[in-house]
Amino acid sequence: MSEDKHSKSRRDFIRTAGVTAAGSAAAMLGGLGISPAMAQEMAAATGRSEKPLKAAFSNAGLQATWCAQGKQAAEHWGKLFNVEVTWFDGQLDAVKQRAAIDNMASQKWDFVAIQAFGIGTLIQPVQKMIDAGIPVIDMDTLIAPLDKINVHTFLAPNNEFMGAAVTQALVQKLGGKGKIIMTQGALGHTGAQGRAKGFQSVIAANPGMEVLDDQPADWDVTKASRLWDTYLTKYPQIDAAFFHNDDMALAAYNVMKSRGRTDILIGGVDAMPPAIAAVADGRMYATVRNPSSRIHGGAIVAGVAAVTGGEKTGEGIPKNVVTDGPVVTKDNAAGMQWMQNHFLI
Amino acid sequence: MTFQQTSTARASKSSLFLRSQMRNIAPFATLILLLIFFSIASPSFATIDNASNILTQISVTGIMAVGLTFVILCGEIDLSVASIANATGIVVAYFTLQESYVNIANIPVAGWLAVALALAACTGLGLVNAFGTTVIGIPSFIMTLAMMQIGAGISALLVRGQIAYNVPDIVSTLGASNVGGFPTIALVLLAFLLVGHVTLTYTRFGRYIYMVGGNREAAEYSGVNVKLILGAALVICAVCSGIAGMVGVAHFGSAQQNEFDGYLLDAIAAVVVGGTSLFGGRGGIGNTIVGLCVLGVLNNGLDHIQIDSFLKILIRGLILLAALIVNVYVQNIRSVERAEGA
Numbered sequence: 001m002s003e004d005k006h007s008k009s010r011r012d013f014i015r016t017a018g019v020t021a022a023g024s025a026a027a028m029l030g031g032l033g034i035s036p037a038m039a040q041e042m043a044a045a046t047g048r049s050e051k052p053l054k055a056a057f058s059n060a061g062l063q064a065t066w067c068a069q070g071k072q073a074a075e076h077w078g079k080l081f082n083v084e085v086t087w088f089d090g091q092l093d094a095v096k097q098r099a100a101i102d103n104m105a106s107q108k109w110d111f112v113a114i115q116a117f118g119i120g121t122l123i124q125p126v127q128k129m130i131d132a133g134i135p136v137i138d139m140d141t142l143i144a145p146l147d148k149i150n151v152h153t154f155l156a157p158n159n160e161f162m163g164a165a166v167t168q169a170l171v172q173k174l175g176g177k178g179k180i181i182m183t184q185g186a187l188g189h190t191g192a193q194g195r196a197k198g199f200q201s202v203i204a205a206n207p208g209m210e211v212l213d214d215q216p217a218d219w220d221v222t223k224a225s226r227l228w229d230t231y232l233t234k235y236p237q238i239d240a241a242f243f244h245n246d247d248m249a250l251a252a253y254n255v256m257k258s259r260g261r262t263d264i265l266i267g268g269v270d271a272m273p274p275a276i277a278a279v280a281d282g283r284m285y286a287t288v289r290n291p292s293s294r295i296h297g298g299a300i301v302a303g304v305a306a307v308t309g310g311e312k313t314g315e316g317i318p319k320n321v322v323t324d325g326p327v328v329t330k331d332n333a334a335g336m337q338w339m340q341n342h343f344l345i
Numbered sequence: 346m347t348f349q350q351t352s353t354a355r356a357s358k359s360s361l362f363l364r365s366q367m368r369n370i371a372p373f374a375t376l377i378l379l380l381i382f383f384s385i386a387s388p389s390f391a392t393i394d395n396a397s398n399i400l401t402q403i404s405v406t407g408i409m410a411v412g413l414t415f416v417i418l419c420g421e422i423d424l425s426v427a428s429i430a431n432a433t434g435i436v437v438a439y440f441t442l443q444e445s446y447v448n449i450a451n452i453p454v455a456g457w458l459a460v461a462l463a464l465a466a467c468t469g470l471g472l473v474n475a476f477g478t479t480v481i482g483i484p485s486f487i488m489t490l491a492m493m494q495i496g497a498g499i500s501a502l503l504v505r506g507q508i509a510y511n512v513p514d515i516v517s518t519l520g521a522s523n524v525g526g527f528p529t530i531a532l533v534l535l536a537f538l539l540v541g542h543v544t545l546t547y548t549r550f551g552r553y554i555y556m557v558g559g560n561r562e563a564a565e566y567s568g569v570n571v572k573l574i575l576g577a578a579l580v581i582c583a584v585c586s587g588i589a590g591m592v593g594v595a596h597f598g599s600a601q602q603n604e605f606d607g608y609l610l611d612a613i614a615a616v617v618v619g620g621t622s623l624f625g626g627r628g629g630i631g632n633t634i635v636g637l638c639v640l641g642v643l644n645n646g647l648d649h650i651q652i653d654s655f656l657k658i659l660i661r662g663l664i665l666l667a668a669l670i671v672n673v674y675v676q677n678i679r680s681v682e683r684a685e686g687a
Contacts, residue, residue: 062501062505062506063501063506063601063602063603064506065506065507065508065601067506068505068506068507069506071506092603187654187655215648215654216654220607221597221598221599221601221604222405222593222597222604222605222607222608223607225596225597226402226644226645226648227648229398229401229402229645230389230395230398230645230648230649233389233392233394233395233398234387234389234649247508247599247601250598250599251597251598251599253598254521254597254598258521258523273446273447273448274444274446274447274508274510276446277444277446337446
């Protein structure tokens with residue numbers, strides 16, 4: 001009953017605010033525990049398209065769990081908002097994604113959403129779609145600097161914040177004093193650069209922390225394992241470890257476990273289900289949610305709002321929407337998993 | 346014969362021996378140099394613990410490289426080793442019960458059956474390689490390039506962007522446990538190296554491999570079934586890769602797409618850097634062992650010293666290039682000597 005009231009009051013609020021489809025986007029993006037059924041009801045009341053809309057999506061590569069989850073989220077929210085989603089896989093390859101987006105640009109869409117694998121590699125076909133009046137929603141990674149290309153909006157988390165938030169959680173647990181290792185993603189990746197910057201900013205503010213090493217493992221679990229073989233041989237005392245993603249963290253945990261060094265506090269990024277399970281059972285101390293569902297689902301909502309609600313950049317939707325997720329520790333792990341099950345975050 | 350003549354003859358004999366052994370000596374010298382360099386550059390490098398690290402780290406590559414040695418000795422190449430390893434690792438995980446948070450519609454079966462299915466998968470892929478190369482006549486480079494894609498496709502289809510973590514107990518035991526402090530995955534490697542060496546050195550099949558690689562026409566005229574030998578080498582290579590993939594998945598704790606992609610170059614490099622000729626007929630498991638150690642020490646040593654991460658990639662490439670130049674250079678000397686002798 002109280003839940004019903006809650007949803008009604010939310011709907012009232014949205015109506016009062018005079019926001020149509022964007023309201024449901026905001027509600028969903030808020031990740032406030034709205035069930036899909038409620039969302040469907042809200043979608044019908046606010047922005048669900050009467051005629052089926054055609055949307056094209058592409059993200060970096062479906063071999064990445066984060067991207068695969070994003071696809072599921074986009075399809076889930078697409079169903080609720082009457083959007084038929086066609087997928088163009090980036091295959092974690094700038095050249096292959098360019099070919100896919102070239103194909104995308106030669107067809108007609110109501111809106112498109114793209115996460116670029118490489119910045120600057122998709123400008124021409126994306127510009128072609130923008131010129132044809134198709135709203136292009138940029139997800140997670142810049143297609144090009146925002147002043148160079150007129151995308152509808154840019155939905156992305158702040159990587160620097162994510163790096164800083166998890167590092168802060170580790171540092172706080174250590175009481176501001178200890179030895180830490182950062183295992184980076186690919187150095188050329190803007191996400192990795194942001195996470196490293198966030199890490200460094202927290203370390204700079206805590207002079208008691210000593211960084212033992214910060215080599216990159218290029219998102220590769222085999223490289224992460226190899227590096228950690230060496231670290232555990234080289235450093236008798238390691239208090240904490242920050243990884244640029246959870247997959248590398250879990251791979252390194254195996255190495256630590258095989259040497260009985262499970263006292264190392266592990267922090268990661270992404271908070272995908274295996275990492276949430278690891279946080280819940282204590283293998284990892286913390287991770288931060290990189291909200292794949294919020295970004296991909298948000299792209300559906302933003303696209304529908306643009307097409308049916310006439311929402312324009314700067315009028316209703318800002319050019320840049322920051323979609324940060326929270327730090328996940330034992331305390332909120334279960335709830336975070338539930339929200340992911342329903343593609344809310 | 347004067348003393349001077351005798352000593353000149355002795356000197357030219359020893360230089361001839363040195364030159365003939367150049368292929369074996371050069372990689373070994375590279376290994377010694379790398380060991381000395383890293384031992385001086387980092388105090389944590391030359392330790393028992395790190396020796397165990399290196400041995401573990403070369404295990405997956407090594408098992409693949411054993412199979413690849415057979416193929417390269419035949420004068421062929423297999424570009425699908427990493428891809429078949431990946432697909433087989435994923436197949437074995439696909440048929441294993443996974444945790445509830447693993448979002449894969451898999452089919453859990455008994456552990457032994459999962460292993461049998463995975464072995465069948467890699468053998469099947471090897472047979473396709475063999476069929477394409479020997480029966481249809483597709484060059485192995487192209488055939489296995491296609492198989493590289495097929496393996497990647499099977500991997501993608503089964504895991505659909507997700508990661509699986511569990512493998513059957515037998516695979517975990519082989520890939521991720523210790524016997525008296527010694528990593529079992531290294532024991533698996535040693536067993537493969539031993540069987541590979543014995544097969545190549547002491548069996549008729551092994552001699553046929555060298556004959557096919559050394560002079561295919563001569564082998565054919567001598568009554569050797571060249572196609573069968575080539576096909577068998579490709580199947581052996583696929584099975585080695587498959588087993589490397591299974592124990593690799595257990596060792597790294599997860600089965601995911603593209604996990605072993607980086608191992609293709611490492612496996613080929615291990616064989617060739619060790620001194621096995623890319624043109625076939627010369628080399629063997631002994632060379633592969635040295636090549637594996639060179640790569641293992643290089644990869645591991647670069648992690649121990651504080652060096653610009655971007656520079657590391659270049660250094661690896663340059664050392665690989667140097668080893669390949671020696672390989673081809675020695676091959677040329679032999680060809681010239683052979684021509685002069687004839």
